[in-house]
Amino acid sequence: MNIPEKQLKRVDLIFAETEVYETLEIAFKRDKQEVLNEILESGLRGRGGAGFPTGLKWKFTAEQPSEEKYVICNADEGEPGTFKDREILTRVPLKVLGGMAICGHIIGAKEGYLYLRGEYRYLVAHLDTYLNSFNDWLKKHGIDFTIYIRMGSGAYICGEESALFESMEGKRGEPRNKPPYPTVAGFRNKPTVINNVETLVYATVICKYGASLFKNLGTFDSRGSKVFSVSGDTPVAGIYELDFGMTVERFVEEFGDGDTKAVQVGGASGFCVPRKKFKETIIGFEGVPTGGSMKLFNSSRSMYNVLHNYLDFFHEESCGQCTPCRIGCQQLLHGIEAVKKGEKSTAYLITLLKLAETMKIASKCGLGQSVGNSFKSIVENFKEEMIY
């Protein structure tokens, strides 16, 4: 295949200092439709993993006739290997709040909520300082929009949007059936925009610099840049903002330790890319999508241990509401243990792969539906490591 190779290029939009208040003043004076068009035109897609076009999400919510609407910033960041939202909230909180206010302005919401995972509670004091002055500024400028913080309490599933609404409503974080989608019935069953932390910062950036700066980065399917959380067997673990759409090969050249055998793209719910596929695999919506989690494994690592760790994670974090996921996670975990111990024949892996496929179809939410991603890509590419 002849892919025009994208070189690895660092970008500095997310963490760069931006005059947020100035950006807001200009945005609030402009026609709402014009600002929305800018977001639509930029090609920005959600950075939380699923990649829904942000402009469309805002447009659908803006079109809802309801008087009561909400903007929610998803700062639950629970996907193993993702830590960029924490860094964004630490370094540029105003840009996050700015994105929420712009969204509120466009869709006609009066309240915004930032749902922060319990593991990041230490950030609340820091965020409160910014939040208070931000809310005051809005009030002083006659903008009827207020942002509040709500805390999670250690449940990965609460990052799933409808589980997050349930949690904010004081209930168990159990995902709802879809449709209706949040744009129609989200928090308190009202039209709601829920966006990832990074998505909201890019919205601020796009308002500041215009759509074309963003649109000219990345690829056709994956416009713009993306913040990556790099960890595992790498000498340079950390947070990097890169031009979107490079191959795994380019990525490994920059971040590997010279002995990379696999990269897990997108965390436990993402895909494992083995060395032989580095060259042909694009990191982005046209290839392997990621909310930012990039874990490198070198040849000293057992991929059985990696998969076991992920399955243990899913087994614990499944909300237990639907059977394919509740029982499926448990059976996959016990299944690979049995094969490893020789209690089951290697053919049992085929049965487990079928189960993973069933979970993809029959599970109620994205958690159960994506367990099969890592399961299938690890088992198929590292079969011998599962057995011996």
Next chain:
Amino acid sequence: MTEVQELVRSLTDRHGRTRESLLPILQGVVAKESYLSDTVMTEIAKQLDISAAQVFGTATFYSFLDTEPRGKYVIRICKTITCDMHGKRQIAKAIEDLLKIKAGETTTNKKFTLLEANCLGWCHEAPAMLINDTPYTKLTPEKVLEILTDYMQNK
């Protein structure tokens, strides 16, 4: 008013008495008492005018809302893959040896509880742990002993 009634009253005054206030109230109790006793949960149910089953059901869903007695300091070691690869087991062993407890247990003086947690969001500085709300990263067995000795002597 009993102490429990007073605590719950102060939290309902602050967060409200609707179903939506439940999580902030439960979080407030845990911040103060480190766990949710049956008495507290029953009192919350009474003050919010919802069934105790709803309060228990919600509380037990969340891993940070403990319903068993916990020490003053809850240590949560990250067990997800990157921390595991970078020495989580040695860190856990150092803590177990020092405090003479295993994961899931509390010291007899009720000062420390040791737990494991899923990804804490510090993979680039693995291994990591939380003590109550405070993250500690790039841990080594030596570093962890230093941190805990400080808690034992000064807190």
